[in-house]
Amino acid sequence: MAEISMALRDEFSPHAHIDHDTNTGISNTKLGMWVFLASECLLFGGLITTYLLYKTPVAGEGPSPKQVYDLGFTSVSSFLLLMSSLTMVLAVAAIERGDHHRLRTWLAATALLGSTFVAGQVYEFTAFVHEGMGYTTSRSSSAFYTLTGFHGVHVTVGIIMLVSLLILSLRGKLPEHRAETVEVVGLYWHFVDVVWIVIFGVVYLIP
Amino acid sequence: MPTDLSDHAEAIPTNVLDGAVEEYPREKLYVWVAIFLAAVTWIEVMTYLKPGWFGNVDTRIATLLFLMAIKFFTVAYVFMHLKFDRKMLTVIFYSGLGLAVVVYVAILTMLNVWYPGHPHP
Numbered sequence: 001m002a003e004i005s006m007a008l009r010d011e012f013s014p015h016a017h018i019d020h021d022t023n024t025g026i027s028n029t030k031l032g033m034w035v036f037l038a039s040e041c042l043l044f045g046g047l048i049t050t051y052l053l054y055k056t057p058v059a060g061e062g063p064s065p066k067q068v069y070d071l072g073f074t075s076v077s078s079f080l081l082l083m084s085s086l087t088m089v090l091a092v093a094a095i096e097r098g099d100h101h102r103l104r105t106w107l108a109a110t111a112l113l114g115s116t117f118v119a120g121q122v123y124e125f126t127a128f129v130h131e132g133m134g135y136t137t138s139r140s141s142s143a144f145y146t147l148t149g150f151h152g153v154h155v156t157v158g159i160i161m162l163v164s165l166l167i168l169s170l171r172g173k174l175p176e177h178r179a180e181t182v183e184v185v186g187l188y189w190h191f192v193d194v195v196w197i198v199i200f201g202v203v204y205l206i207p
Numbered sequence: 208m209p210t211d212l213s214d215h216a217e218a219i220p221t222n223v224l225d226g227a228v229e230e231y232p233r234e235k236l237y238v239w240v241a242i243f244l245a246a247v248t249w250i251e252v253m254t255y256l257k258p259g260w261f262g263n264v265d266t267r268i269a270t271l272l273f274l275m276a277i278k279f280f281t282v283a284y285v286f287m288h289l290k291f292d293r294k295m296l297t298v299i300f301y302s303g304l305g306l307a308v309v310v311y312v313a314i315l316t317m318l319n320v321w322y323p324g325h326p327h328p
Binding site for chain 1: 233234237238240241244245248251252254255256258264267268271272274275278279282283285286287288292293295296299300302303304306307308310311314315318320
């Protein structure tokens with residue numbers, strides 16, 4: 001049994017990084033995802049730039065986002081999203097070595113952490129509206145909600161993809177040779193995380 | 208049990224591989240990276256809670272930008288597998304990122320956002 005285990009380790013561990021029969025040696029799916037993520041940098045760059053331009057509301061336009069933040073709350077939800085990147089990469093490692101039980105565990109954990117983040121964002125938005133900062137209150141509030149809302153939508157799409165993977169795995173339709181599918185979804189998830197790293201710094205922390 | 212394990216064309220029965228490999232060294236790296244990222248996030252939050260530790264506003268902003276960059280590139284390098292994958296993917300991703308930074312810094316400069324007294328275009 002130990003010999004079989006070693007053979008399986010050697011032959012099947014690096015599924016996600018095998019050479020593909022393309023000009024680049026990279027699968028079209030993964031290449032497409034990386035090009036998509038590169039283009040997403042421009043989308044979020046535009047939204048962050050707009051926020052920086054309008055972050056200070058004109059006098060009389062209502063509270064600025066900085067005046068209504070609960071930084072402790074946002075720090076905790078940011079930490080949860082950061083840790084979801086760990087659970088995601090552990091899910092990829094699990095399918096690469098053929099451990100389907102752990103794959104499901106880590107996928108579920110990632111989806112749960114992401115859902116907690118989104119729930120926290122919904123709670124935060126509701127609290128801000130009650131404190132007088134609605135979407136149309138000022139240019140700064142519009143820029144804030146658009147930026148963080150777009151990110152929230154990305155997280156939600158990521159959760160849908162994670163749950164889809166979980167269902168596929170439970171139905172036995174996610175064998176090891178499809179490890180790259182999990183990796184590609186993981187790339188999207190990590191990107192959502194790195195974008196939040198920037199948003200958390202620029203919007204919430206920088207004075 | 209098939210002898211030719213390199214044949215990826217056929218699905219591998221998952222019950223054969225489930226839990227077959229007890230240890231996967233890369234996982235330890237991932238956990239250490241996550242601990243490092245958590246520590247950096249703690250320092251970031253401290254710049255807000257204990258601003259006196261980090262000097263004046265300019266120093267705090269510089270510190271935050273530096274810490275943000277460390278977190279960003281660490282996640283991309285390790286968790287997104289740029290460390291292990293082909294260099295072409297690194298070039299593609301950072302080309303998009305670099306283009307975005309150049310374009311939007313140019314726009315912010317054009318709209319005088321860096322200068323005091325010009326909070327709006």
